[in-house]
Amino acid sequence: MANQRVYNFSAGPSMLPLKVLERAGAEITNYQGSGMSVMEMSHRSKVFDQIFQDTQAKFRRLMNVPEGYKVLFLQGGASGQFSMIPLNLIGKTGKADYAVTGNFSNIAYKEAKKYGTINVAASSEDKNHTYIPAQDQLKLDPEASYFYYCANNTIYGTEWQYVPETGGVPLVCDMSSDILSRPVDVSKYGIIMAGAQKNMAPAGLTVVIIKEELAGHELPYTPLMMNYKTMIDKDSMYNTPPCWCIYMLGLVLDWLDEQGGIPGMEAIKHNKAQMLYDTLDSARLFTCAAEKGSRSDMNVTFRSAGEELDAKFVKEATAAGFTNLKGHRNVGGMRASIYNAMPVEGVEKLCDFIRDFDKNN
Ligand SMILES: *Cc1c(COP(=O)(O)O)cnc(C)c1O
Numbered sequence: 001m002a003n004q005r006v007y008n009f010s011a012g013p014s015m016l017p018l019k020v021l022e023r024a025g026a027e028i029t030n031y032q033g034s035g036m037s038v039m040e041m042s043h044r045s046k047v048f049d050q051i052f053q054d055t056q057a058k059f060r061r062l063m064n065v066p067e068g069y070k071v072l073f074l075q076g077g078a079s080g081q082f083s084m085i086p087l088n089l090i091g092k093t094g095k096a097d098y099a100v101t102g103n104f105s106n107i108a109y110k111e112a113k114k115y116g117t118i119n120v121a122a123s124s125e126d127k128n129h130t131y132i133p134a135q136d137q138l139k140l141d142p143e144a145s146y147f148y149y150c151a152n153n154t155i156y157g158t159e160w161q162y163v164p165e166t167g168g169v170p171l172v173c174d175m176s177s178d179i180l181s182r183p184v185d186v187s188k189y190g191i192i193m194a195g196a197q198k199n200m201a202p203a204g205l206t207v208v209i210i211k212e213e214l215a216g217h218e219l220p221y222t223p224l225m226m227n228y229k230t231m232i233d234k235d236s237m238y239n240t241p242p243c244w245c246i247y248m249l250g251l252v253l254d255w256l257d258e259q260g261g262i263p264g265m266e267a268i269k270h271n272k273a274q275m276l277y278d279t280l281d282s283a284r285l286f287t288c289a290a291e292k293g294s295r296s297d298m299n300v301t302f303r304s305a306g307e308e309l310d311a312k313f314v315k316e317a318t319a320a321g322f323t324n325l326k327g328h329r330n331v332g333g334m335r336a337s338i339y340n341a342m343p344v345e346g347v348e349k350l351c352d353f354i355r356d357f358d359k360n361n
Helices: 018-026 046-063 077-092 103-112 228-233 243-258 261-281 307-319 344-360
Strands: 069-074 095-100 117-123 147-150 171-174 191-195 206-211 299-303 334-337
Touching (some): 018 243, 046 243, 069 228, 095 103, 103 171, 206 228, 307 344
Antiparallel strands (some): 069 206, 191 206, 299 334
């Protein structure tokens, strides 16, 4: 059945490495002689504790997480973090800076406004979020409790190519759609958060890397489950964590290790994206949505000569085994999400398909 799999270009949930799925399948009824599935285990059991600790250790090693930072395995999605971040951090000065470069940072911005005074430090709305503002365009408030941005704009297909300099104001970043795809200097950040379903694991797990000293200053009405301190003190086990997803993350991290870790993956994913952008740039019918210099290596947004032709492209691509290429309604056209688990071969074949379509239409 593995040979009937399609190349799934979904923005999320998205492809997982075949090897990971096969390993999970082999272990699904009896995990390593325990006589039960990981889905059936107590989160306090010895067997699961080992899975949890190993996954944490692998994640810390691969992401190079320094001392003084905690890695949390939470629920509620990246969207839950849109509330959790201001609830826990804004109390310091009552103010925060937000860079609005797409759909998700805009939602995060609107949510944060409930809890304090939010300064839009930069916005790319003037050009329908087709670019990332430069460092010298950021209007920074030195009194901000934190500076918030979204590293990769999943819907618009843009990606920050630099880490903002904020003069000591803690950086908070949504890395949902590009975590584990490029090296990150964690020590530059206060909080990094990501929903798992793009580049890490099935939906249901949210990974947070937090500088410990930032926790414990939450607003007084912060819900128990949204308090970083609660989760740090209980090592993400205040309540039942998303056990199965944590196990799956562990398998994905083993696979990532085999790809040469994050530096290895960076080369692979950049090569895939470059191949696709080169194909689109040299095609007659196609144009990319994002400006050069801001283009995402994870979500490639593009369009053909018109809406009718876009629809034809998507239809024919689907029939040929390339699924979920229709773009988000905010952007139109097409979007190919080529996360870590998309095989190089999938992108090569899509490029062939694009070239043929370009010739025949
Ligand atoms: C998918 C996505 C989200 C939303 O994630 P949920 O886990 O569904 O809440 C937020 N930010 C980015 C960058 C995303 O790609």
